[in-house]
Amino acid sequence: MAFAAFGGGGAAAATANEPVHLRGGWVAVGLLAPGLAYLLLFFLAPLVSLLMTSLQVAPEGAGKGEYVPGFEWSNYATAISTYWPHILRSFGYALTATVAALLVGYPIAYFIGVTARKWPLVQALALTLVIAPFFISFLLRTLAWKQILGDNGWIAQTLHSLGWLPSDQNIVGTDFSVIFGLTYNFIPFMVLPIYTSLERLDRRYLEAGNDLYARPSTTFWRVTLPLSLPGVVSGTLLTFIPAAGDYINASQIYLGSINTAMVGNVIDRTFLESQEYPIAAALSVLLMGIILVIVAIYVKRSGTEDLG
Amino acid sequence: MRLSLGKWLLPLYVVIAFALLLTPIVHVIIYSFNDSRRNNSIWAGWTFDKWLNVCDQQGVCEAFGTSVAIGLVATLIATILGTLLAIAVGRYRFRGRGSTNLLLFLPMATPEVVLGAGLAAQFLSVGVSKGFWTVVIVHALFCLSFVVVTVKARVASLDPALEEAGRDLYGSAMQVFWRVTLPLLTPGIVAAALLSFALSFDDFIITKFNAGQVTTFPLWIYTKKTPPAEANVIAAAIFIVAIVAVVVVQLVAAARRKRLGITQ
Amino acid sequence: MVSGGAFAEAGADLELREIHKRFPGFTAIESLDLTIPAGSFFALLGPSGCGKTTTLRLVAGLEQPTSGQILIGGKDVTNVKPYRRPVNTVFQSYALFPHMTVLENVAFGLKRRRIADPTRKAHEALELVELDHLAQRKPQQLSGGQQQRVALARAVVNRPALLLLDEPLGALDLKLRRQMQLELKNIQQEVGLTFLHVTHDQEEAMTMADTVAVMNKGEIEQMGSPEELYELPKTVFVANFLGQSNLFTGDVRGDNGDTIVVEVAGVPVAVPKARAQRHRGLVTIGVRPEKLLLHPSRPEPAAGVNVLGPGRVIDVSFTGVSTQYTVAVPGIGEVIVFAQNMVFGPVVQAGAEVWVSWRVEHGFGLADELPDDGDRFIDDTTTGGIAQQTKEELLEELEEG
Numbered sequence: 001m002a003f004a005a006f007g008g009g010g011a012a013a014a015t016a017n018e019p020v021h022l023r024g025g026w027v028a029v030g031l032l033a034p035g036l037a038y039l040l041l042f043f044l045a046p047l048v049s050l051l052m053t054s055l056q057v058a059p060e061g062a063g064k065g066e067y068v069p070g071f072e073w074s075n076y077a078t079a080i081s082t083y084w085p086h087i088l089r090s091f092g093y094a095l096t097a098t099v100a101a102l103l104v105g106y107p108i109a110y111f112i113g114v115t116a117r118k119w120p121l122v123q124a125l126a127l128t129l130v131i132a133p134f135f136i137s138f139l140l141r142t143l144a145w146k147q148i149l150g151d152n153g154w155i156a157q158t159l160h161s162l163g164w165l166p167s168d169q170n171i172v173g174t175d176f177s178v179i180f181g182l183t184y185n186f187i188p189f190m191v192l193p194i195y196t197s198l199e200r201l202d203r204r205y206l207e208a209g210n211d212l213y214a215r216p217s218t219t220f221w222r223v224t225l226p227l228s229l230p231g232v233v234s235g236t237l238l239t240f241i242p243a244a245g246d247y248i249n250a251s252q253i254y255l256g257s258i259n260t261a262m263v264g265n266v267i268d269r270t271f272l273e274s275q276e277y278p279i280a281a282a283l284s285v286l287l288m289g290i291i292l293v294i295v296a297i298y299v300k301r302s303g304t305e306d307l308g
Numbered sequence: 309m310r311l312s313l314g315k316w317l318l319p320l321y322v323v324i325a326f327a328l329l330l331t332p333i334v335h336v337i338i339y340s341f342n343d344s345r346r347n348n349s350i351w352a353g354w355t356f357d358k359w360l361n362v363c364d365q366q367g368v369c370e371a372f373g374t375s376v377a378i379g380l381v382a383t384l385i386a387t388i389l390g391t392l393l394a395i396a397v398g399r400y401r402f403r404g405r406g407s408t409n410l411l412l413f414l415p416m417a418t419p420e421v422v423l424g425a426g427l428a429a430q431f432l433s434v435g436v437s438k439g440f441w442t443v444v445i446v447h448a449l450f451c452l453s454f455v456v457v458t459v460k461a462r463v464a465s466l467d468p469a470l471e472e473a474g475r476d477l478y479g480s481a482m483q484v485f486w487r488v489t490l491p492l493l494t495p496g497i498v499a500a501a502l503l504s505f506a507l508s509f510d511d512f513i514i515t516k517f518n519a520g521q522v523t524t525f526p527l528w529i530y531t532k533k534t535p536p537a538e539a540n541v542i543a544a545a546i547f548i549v550a551i552v553a554v555v556v557v558q559l560v561a562a563a564r565r566k567r568l569g570i571t572q
Numbered sequence: 573m574v575s576g577g578a579f580a581e582a583g584a585d586l587e588l589r590e591i592h593k594r595f596p597g598f599t600a601i602e603s604l605d606l607t608i609p610a611g612s613f614f615a616l617l618g619p620s621g622c623g624k625t626t627t628l629r630l631v632a633g634l635e636q637p638t639s640g641q642i643l644i645g646g647k648d649v650t651n652v653k654p655y656r657r658p659v660n661t662v663f664q665s666y667a668l669f670p671h672m673t674v675l676e677n678v679a680f681g682l683k684r685r686r687i688a689d690p691t692r693k694a695h696e697a698l699e700l701v702e703l704d705h706l707a708q709r710k711p712q713q714l715s716g717g718q719q720q721r722v723a724l725a726r727a728v729v730n731r732p733a734l735l736l737l738d739e740p741l742g743a744l745d746l747k748l749r750r751q752m753q754l755e756l757k758n759i760q761q762e763v764g765l766t767f768l769h770v771t772h773d774q775e776e777a778m779t780m781a782d783t784v785a786v787m788n789k790g791e792i793e794q795m796g797s798p799e800e801l802y803e804l805p806k807t808v809f810v811a812n813f814l815g816q817s818n819l820f821t822g823d824v825r826g827d828n829g830d831t832i833v834v835e836v837a838g839v840p841v842a843v844p845k846a847r848a849q850r851h852r853g854l855v856t857i858g859v860r861p862e863k864l865l866l867h868p869s870r871p872e873p874a875a876g877v878n879v880l881g882p883g884r885v886i887d888v889s890f891t892g893v894s895t896q897y898t899v900a901v902p903g904i905g906e907v908i909v910f911a912q913n914m915v916f917g918p919v920v921q922a923g924a925e926v927w928v929s930w931r932v933e934h935g936f937g938l939a940d941e942l943p944d945d946g947d948r949f950i951d952d953t954t955t956g957g958i959a960q961q962t963k964e965e966l967l968e969e970l971e972e973g
Contacts, residue, residue, distance in 0.1 A: 027481065031396035032408065035389040035452065042449045043415055046426030053429045104325055111322040124558050128551065129326050135550035136333050137543040138510050139529045144332035144339075147349050187329060237417070245419020248512060253533055264421040264513070271425055272517065281429055284422045295417055469667035472634050475654040476661045477681035477726065487680075491671045 047288075054281035065275030072278065079282040083266050087286065090262040091294075093175070094244035097182035098190075101239050102232065104183065105190035109231070112191075113198030114206070114224070130191050142181055142254045146172055149180075149255075173257030181249035186239040193238065197231030198224070233302045241291055263287050333547065340540035348537045358537040359545075365538035371528035372542050378440065378524060379508040382447035387501045389448070390455025391493065397456070398463030415453045423450060424517030431518065438520030446514045451504035458503060462496025509546075584645030584658065584733035584766060585610045586631065591640035593626055593790075600626040602790040604640070608783075610733075613760055613767040615781035617774060619813070623790040624770045625664075628736050631768065632661050645733055655684070660727035664738040666719045668711035674698065674722050675707040681730040697729035698722075700759065717748040721755070728759060737769040741776060753780050774814050778802070786810050802860075806849055808940045811858050818907050819858040819938070824851065831932060837903035841878045841935070848937025856938045862910040863934040866897060867927040868920055878935065880904060881927030888922050895919075899926055 057070035080087070108130065116123040133141060149155055149171040156172075159165035171177050205227065209219035247264025250256035256265075263283055271280035342348055343355035363369040396402075397409055415423065427446050431438055470492065474484035490497075512526040519527055525542065529535045586608040593601040601623045608614045616624040629635040631642060633654030642650045649657050660681065668677050678697050682690035698704040701721035711719055720740055727735055737756075741749045757780060760767050771777050777784045778798040785795040786809070794801060794810045805811035811819065820841065826833035831842040832851050843857050859878075871879055883901035890896075890913075897909040897920070907928055911919060920926055 028396050028400035028402045031392040031400070032402075035393035035396075035456075036408070036411070038385075038389055038449070038452065039411055039415070042427065042430075042445055043423075044411075046423075046430040049430040049433050050422070050426040053433070104328075107318060107321050108325050111318055115318060120562075126322070126326070128554050128558070129329065131554075132333060132547075132551065133329060134506055134510075136336055136547040137526060137529060137539070139512060139526050140336045140535070140539060140543050141332040143349075143529075143535070144335035148331065148335060150349075152350075184328070184332075187325075241417055241419060245421045246513070247421065253530070264419070267421050267425055268516070271428065277429065277432070280425055284425045288418055288422045291419065292417065467665060467667065469663045469665050470669060472632075472654075473661070473663055473667035473669070474680075475634070476632055476659070477730065478655045478684035479680070480653075480655055480684075483684060488669060492669075494671075 050281045050284055053277050054285050056278045056281075058278075065277065067277055075278040075282045076286070079279050079286065082279075083263065083283060086261055086263050086266050087283075087290075089260070090244050090264070090287070091290070093179055093182060093250070093262060094240050096179050097186065097243045098236050098240045100179065100183040101186050101190040102236060105187050105235065106194055106232070108187075109191045109194035109198055109228075109235075110224075113195045114201070117203070127195070130188050130195075133185075133188055138185070139248065139254075142185070142248055145177075145181055145184065146255055149177055172255055173252075173260065175260060177255040178250045178260045178262075181255040182243045182246060185246070185249065186243055189238040189242075190235040193234035194228055194231035197228045197234075201227050229302065233299070237295060237298070241295070244291055245287060336540050337544040337547070340537055340544040342537045342540075344537055346536060347534050348540065349534050358541045362538045362541045365536055367523065367528055368525075368536075368538045368542060371523045371525045374440070374522060375509050375525040378443050378447060378522075379505045381444045382451060382508045383501050383504040385444070385448035386451035386455050386504045387497060390452045390500060391459050391497055393452075394456045394459035394463055395489070395493075398460045399468075412453055412456045415450060416457075420450070420511075420513040421517075424514040427514070428517040438518050438522075440522050442518045442520065443515055443522055443524065446518050447508040447511060450511070450514060451507055454503055454507065455500040458500035459493060459496045462493050466492055506550075585643070586734055586766060586768065587641075587643040587646075588627070588631075589641040589643070591627075591630065591642070592638045593623070593630060593635065594638045600790055601630075601637075604790070604792065606785065606792065606795075608766060608768060610645075610766050611764055613757070613769065613780060613782050615769045615771060615777035615784045616787055617771055617777040617784050617813070618787035619772055622787045624772075624787050625738060627787070628661070628738055628768065628770045631734070632659055632736055633657050658733040659736060660730050660732040660734075661736040661738060662720075662723045662727050662740045664740065666711075666723040666740075668719055668722055668726070670711055673708050673710060674703065674714070677711065677722060678707075678726045678729055680726065685730070693729055694725075697725040700728065700762075701725045701755070717752065720748075720752060724756070724759070728763065728765070731763065732765065734766045734768060737767065739771050739773075741771075741773075749776070756780060778814070786813060788813075804847055804936055805858070806939050808856060808938050811936075811938060816861055816908060817858040818861060818864070819856055820904060821854065821856045823854055827851070832937070834937075836880070837901075839880060839904075841880075842876075842932045843935040843937045844933055847933075847935065849939035850937060856940055857935055858938060859930050859935045861896070861908040862894070862912075863930045864907070864909040864928045865930065866899075866909055866911060866919055867929060868924065870927050871929055876932045877929050878932060879927055879929045880907065882925045883907065883928070885920055885922050885924045885926055888920075897926075899928060901928075 052069060053067075054075055055069075055071050055073065056067035056075075057072040058066065059068050062068075108126075112123055112126045112130070116126060147153060151157075151170055151172070156165065156170065159171075160167055165171070201224065205223055206219060209223035210216065244262075245264055247262050247268060248254055250260045250262040251265055252258060263286075267280045267283050267287075270276040270283070339348055339351075340358060341354050341356065342351055343353040343357070344350065345352075358365075393408075393412060397405060397412065424446065427442070427449070428438070431442055436442060466489070471484055471488055474488040475481075479487065510526060511524075512530065515524055515527060516530070523531070525539075529539050532539070586606075588604055588606040591601055591604040591606075593599070604623075604627065606627075616627060618624045626635060630637050631644075633649070633652060637650065640650070641648055644658060668674075669680065672680070675691070675694050675698070679690040679694035682693055687693065695704055695707065698707055701724055703718060703721055703725065706714060706718065711722065714722065723740065741752050753776065756767070769777070769781060778801075781798065783795065784798055784801055786793045786801065788809045794806045801810060801814055805814065805817065808819065811817035820834070820836040822834040822836040822841070824832050825835045825840065828842065830846075831844050832848055832855075833840045833842050834855055834857055835841075836857075841857065845851060848855070848857070867879075867881070870881065871877070873879070880901055881899075883899040883904075885897055886900045886906070887898035888895060892913075894910045894912050897911065899907045899909060901907055909928055
C-alpha cells in the first residue's frame with residue numbers, strides 16, 4: 001500500500017485525502033515553540049499549580065485564605081465528603097442535558113445537512129439561526145429564560161391555572177430549569193458537528209440504502225446514523241464537558257436555587273469568596289479527572305480517535 | 309399516509325426547535341426597548357431612549373469597551389500562536405506530534421471553571437495581581453485550541469503540491485509561506501479570529517476568576533443581577549450587526565461563486 | 573545558479589548517479605543511473621509504484637535521495653534547494669495558485685527571481701499557449717485543458733534548463749490530449765529545453781518522447797527509442813507493458829549460426845541470435861501479435877518462418893482497423909493475433925482450426941527465465957485486470973489438472 005502511495009503519481013494523489021507530512025526540522029520547531037511555550041506557561045503550569053494548591057495546608061492560627069505548601073491529601077476527603085452531592089448533581093445534569101441536546105439537535109442537524117440540501121437558501125438561513133445564540137450575551141439569554149419561565153411569566157401562570165403545576169411549585173430554581181438552561185445553551189455545539197458529518201455524507205449512500213432496504217427508517221438506522229457517529233461523538237463531548245463545569249444556569253441569580261448548586265458553584269464560592277483555596281483546587285482536580293476518565297472511555301468505546 | 313406525515317414531521321419539529329432557540333434572543337431584543345427604570349424584568353412600555361442614550365447608564369459602555377479591547381488583544385495572540393501550531397501539526401512530521409495534538413486538545417476538554425481556577429491559583433502563587441492582562445492571557449489560552457482546530461482543518465484541505473509549486477518556482481521557504489501558504493489559509497484564519505473574538509467577548513466564568521478589578525461586559529451584567537435595559541441595547545446591537553454581517557458575507561460568497569461559475 | 577536572474581541559455585544534461593531512495597518501510601528507487609542529454613524529450617514510463625514520480629521529485633529537489641548524486645549541466649545539485657535549481661515542474665494536479673490570476677501565476681517564478689519586466693514575459697508565455705485573453709481569470713474559471721496550458725506556461729516562462737512533466741495529460745480527454753501532445757512537442761522544439769516526462773501511459777510516452785526509459789520496481793528495465801523498445805523488448809515486463817506480446821518458454825535445443833532454436837511444447841521455434849538476450853538454457857521468447865499470420869490449413873514449411881498449430885480460434889473481436897483473434901494452441905496456451913481488416917468480416921470464425929506463423933526475424937528473446945510473476949504485467953487496478961488475472965490462474969490450474 002505504502003509503496004503504491006509514493007510511486008507513480010502517488011505523492012500527489014495521496015494528498016487529496018491525507019496531508020503529506022514534511023520532515024520537521026527547525027521550521028517545525030519555530031512554528032511550535034511560541035504556542036507550546038504559551039500552553040506550558042498558562043495551561044500546564046496552572047494545572048500543576050492547581051494540584052499543589054489542592055494539597056496545601058492551613059498553618060496554626062492562619063487567617064482567611066492563608067495556606068502553605070504541604071501534602072494534605074485529606075483535602076480531597078473533605079471535598080468529597082462535603083460536596084459529593086454537588087459532584088453527582090453536576091454529572092447528572094450534564095448527562096441529562098447532553099442526551100436532551102442530542103434529541104433536540106440531531107433532527108435539526110439532519111434537516112440542515114440532508115433534507116435542506118435541495119434548498120441552499122434554507123440551509124444557509126437555518127445554519128445562521130443555529131449560530132445566532134452565539135451572537136447574543138450568554139448571561140442575558142439565560143436571564144431571558146428566567147423571566148420567561150419565571151413565576152410572573154405566562155408559561156408558569158398557565159400551568160398554575162391549569163393545575164398542572166402545584167401553586168406552591170415554581171419552574172425556575174428546579175432541576176428541570178437548570179437542565180433546560182444547560183440544554184438550550186449547548187444545542188448549537190451539538191448541532192454543528194453533527195451537521196458537518198451529515199453534510200459530508202454522500203447522498204448516494206442514502207439512495208443506495210433506500211435501494212437496498214426500501215424503508216427510509218431502516219436506511220436511517222443502518223446508514224445515516226452510523227455514518228454521522230463522529231459528529232455525534234464530537235457534539236456530545238462539546239456539550240458534556242462544558243455542561244459539567246458550568247455554573248451559571250445552576251446559580252441562584254439565574255435558573256437555579258440553593259438546591260441545584262453544581263461543583264462549579266462550589267468552586268466559585270470556595271475560591272473567590274471564602275478563599276478555601278485547597279478545597280476549591282481539590283474539587284477542580286476531581287472535576288477535571290472525572291471528565292478526562294469519562295471522555296477517554298467514551299472516545300475509546302465509540303472508536304473515534306480524531307477529535308480535532 | 310405514513311410517508312406524508314413523516315415528510316412534515318421533521319420540518320415541523322425543526323420549526324418548533326428554532327422557535328425555542330430564538331425565543332430568548334427575541335426577548336432580549338424586545339426588552340432593550342423597555343421603558344424600565346432599574347429593574348428591566350418587568351415590561352413598562354416601549355421606548356427608544358435606551359438605544360439613543362445607552363452610555364448614560366453608568367459603566368456599561370466602559371465595560372463594553374474593555375471587552376472589545378480584551379477581545380482584540382486576546383484574538384490577536386490566539387490567532388497568531390494557533391495558526392503557527394496548526395501549520396506545524398497539520399504539515400510537519402516530528403517526534404511528539406501525537407502528544408502535541410493531545411496537548412492542543414486538552415484545553416478544550418477542560419471545563420472553564422477548572423481553567424479559571426487553575427490560572428487564578430497560578431497568578432496567586434506567583435503574586436501577579438489580576439487585571440486587564442491576566443484576562444487577556446486566559447482568553448487567549450482558551451481561544452488557542454479553537455484557533456488550532458479551525459485552521460488545522462484548512463491546512464488539511466490544502467494541496468501540498470501548491471507549496472511545492474511555490475518552491476519549484478524559485479520561492480524561498482519564507483516567500484512560499486507569505487505568498488502561497490498564508491493567503492490560502494486566510495479564510496480559515498479569519499474564521500478562527502472571529503470565533504476567538506466571539507468566545508472572548510462573551511466569556512464569563514474564566515474571566516470572573518481572573519479579572520480582579522477589571523469589569524468586562526458579561527461581568528458588568530453579572531454584578532447587576534437584574535441588568536438595566538442598556539445591557540440589552542448593547543447585546544441587541546451586537547447581535548444585529550453580527551447577523552447582518554453573516555448574511556452579507558454569505559450573499560457575497562454566493563454571488564462570487566456564481567460569477568466565477570463554480571458550482572459546489 | 574539561477575538566482576542571478578538570467579534565463580538558462582539552453583537545455584542541460586541531466587545525470588543521475590547511483591541514486592537510492594528509501595522511504596520509511598519501503599525502497600522507492602534502487603540504484604538508478606540515468607543520463608538524459610540536453611535538448612531531448614525523455615519519458616520515464618512505468619506502472620504506478622515503479623518509482624518514476626519519486627525520480628521526478630528528486631530531480632526537482634522536492635525529495636532528497638538517500639544516496640547518490642544528481643547533476644544538471646554537469647553541476648552537482650544534489651544538495652541544492654528546489655528554488656535554486658534551474659528546473660521547473662508541471663505538476664500532475666497542475667497546482668495553480670487559486671488565489672492568484674492566471675497572469676500572476678505565470679509571473680510568480682519571474683518575480684521571485686527578480687527578472688526584468690515579468691508581466692510582459694508572462695503575457696508572452698501565455699500567448700505561446702494561446703491563453704493570453706484569459707490572463708485576468710482565476711484558475712478555477714478555466715477548463716482542465718486550459719489549466720494545463722497555464723501550468724505549462726508558468727513553468728516554461730522561466731526558461732528552465734530542464735522541464736519536468738508529471739503525468740500532465742492524465743486528466744485530459746483524448747482529443748485534448750492529442751492537442752496538448754502536439755503543443756508540448758512544438759514548445760520543446762521552439763524553446764529547445766530538455767524535457768523529462770513521467771507517465772504510465774505507453775502511448776503518450778511513445779508518441780512524444782525521443783527516448784523512453786521503462787521503469788519497474790525502482791529500476792530501469794530498458795531504455796531506447798520508442799521503436800527500439802517496441803520491436804526489441806529485452807524483458808518480459810517491457811514486452812508486456814509496451815503493447816502486447818505472445819510469449820513462449822522453452823529450452824534452447826540448437827544453434828544454426830545466426831539463430832537459436834527453442835523447443836516450445838515440442839515444436840522448434842527459431843529466434844535470431846542478435847535479437848535474443850540469452851542463447852542457452854531455458855529462455856522466454858516472444859513475438860508481437862501483429863506480426864502473426866493466420867492460416868486455415870497447415871502452411872508449407874519454409875525457411876525463415878516459424879509455425880505453431882493447429883489451434884482453435886476461441887475469440888474474435890473486431891477493433892476497427894484490425895481484428896483480434898485469440899487462438900488456443902494445445903500445450904502452449906493462448907496466442908493473440910492482430911490481423912489488418914483488409915477484407916470485410918473476419919478471415920476465420922470462432923471455433924475454426926488454424927495455424928499461426930511469423931517470420932523468424934520478428935521474434936525476440938528475453939533476458940528473464942520465465943514470465944513467472946504474472947502480477948508484474950497485469951494492471952491490477954481495474955476489475956478487468958483482476959478478472960483477467962483470475963482467469964489466467966484458472967486456466968493454469970485446468971492445464972495442470
